[in-house]
Amino acid sequence: AKADRTGAYRFFDAGMDVLARRLMVLEADIRSGLSRGEFVLLYQPQLSLHTGRINGVEALVRWRQPDGNLIEPRDFLPLAEETGLIRPLGAWVLAEACRQAALWNPPGAPCFRVAVNISPLQLRGVDLIRLVQATLAETGLDPRCLDLEVTESAVIRDAEEVSRVLAQLRDIGLTISVDDFGTGYSALSYVKHLPLDRLKIDRSFVEGLKPANADAAIIAAIVTLGRNLRLEIAAEGVETEAQMRELAALGCDIVQGYHIGRPMTPKALAALIANHPNA
Ligand code: C2E
Ligand code: CA
Ligand code: CA
Ligand code: CA
Numbered sequence: 469a470k471a472d473r474t475g476a477y478r479f480f481d482a483g484m485d486v487l488a489r490r491l492m493v494l495e496a497d498i499r500s501g502l503s504r505g506e507f508v509l510l511y512q513p514q515l516s517l518h519t520g521r522i523n524g525v526e527a528l529v530r531w532r533q534p535d536g537n538l539i540e541p542r543d544f545l546p547l548a549e550e551t552g553l554i555r556p557l558g559a560w561v562l563a564e565a566c567r568q569a570a571l572w573n574p575p576g577a578p579c580f581r582v583a584v585n586i587s588p589l590q591l592r593g594v595d596l597i598r599l600v601q602a603t604l605a606e607t608g609l610d611p612r613c614l615d616l617e618v619t620e621s622a623v624i625r626d627a628e629e630v631s632r633v634l635a636q637l638r639d640i641g642l643t644i645s646v647d648d649f650g651t652g653y654s655a656l657s658y659v660k661h662l663p664l665d666r667l668k669i670d671r672s673f674v675e676g677l678k679p680a681n682a683d684a685a686i687i688a689a690i691v692t693l694g695r696n697l698r699l700e701i702a703a704e705g706v707e708t709e710a711q712m713r714e715l716a717a718l719g720c721d722i723v724q725g726y727h728i729g730r731p732m733t734p735k736a737l738a739a740l741i742a743n744h745p746n747a
Pocket of ligand 2: 585
């Protein structure tokens with residue numbers, strides 16, 4: 469029994485070692501991937517249900533490895549967040565999205581908005597404000613064309629500190645959206661204390677949406693809340709025409725999902741907009 473226990477322990481130990489080593493390799497790879505320019509952004513269209521036009525995009529990061537493999541955020545963002553690498557990676561994402569959006573927004577044209585995801589770690593501390601200011605100045609992007617998506621869980625934690633940061637960001641002229649809205653299970657009271665522009669209803673409520681079912685009731689309640697607080701309502705994960713119709717009927721302002729378009733390159737986006745019925 470003793471030998472077994474020792475053997476099992478040794479095996480467990482070796483297992484941890486392998487995992488730790490793999491994480492270290494991945495961390496080093498993310499670092500070198502950043503310096504080699506291996507990260508790319510795809511842009512997923514957002515459709516206004518009022519005008520029927522694509523009026524903006526969400527920037528979503530991908531890691532293009534030397535072998536051409538495209539790695540999804542879920543396979544590297546958690547570690548990037550844990551190791552703090554999300555700071556340089558997030559700074560790159562912001563700069564690249566603003567650079568691209570500046571090309572889409574020549575002076576004087578109506579805003580074609582770009583939404584950038586801000587990680588919980590980025591949200592903490594004053595350096596985000598300086599980073600955003602510097603990036604806007606460098607790229608020349610009109611602040612009104614930039615939207616920052618912050619997750620509900622990040623906002624609930626540290627609500628007071630976050631509120632100060634969001635207020636200063638909004639003073640710059642950009643907008644703030646609460647991502648994954650409805651998944652926090654917390655009291656909704658925080659929403660009224662925060663300087664916000666938009667609630668983005670989580671995909672989980674859109675998935676099972678049918679006329680008059682429970683998801684429809686939740687979305688209707690969110691829309692009512694948003695109207696009263698003068699917030700725009702967006703919905704993500706819209707995969708079917710039926711879901712889009714139902715969201716329109718419930719009073720949503722903006723929809724995003726595979727039904728409108730997948731995350732795509734700027735070139736593919738230009739083609740989609742050119743072929744769009746309301747373009
Ligand atoms: P998210 O912010 O909720 O982004 C939406 C995710 O849903 C994206 O996954 C998108 O490709 C996917 N999606 C869009 N439409 C549909 C649909 O109709 N059906 C389904 N099933 N999925 C849809 P993606 O690109 O893999 O990103 C996953 C998450 O990674 C994002 O969730 C976001 O939290 C995070 N993320 C992505 N890019 C960045 C980034 O640049 N910075 C930070 N901090 N986080 C990012
Ligand atoms: Ca998002
Ligand atoms: Ca989301
Ligand atoms: Ca989500």
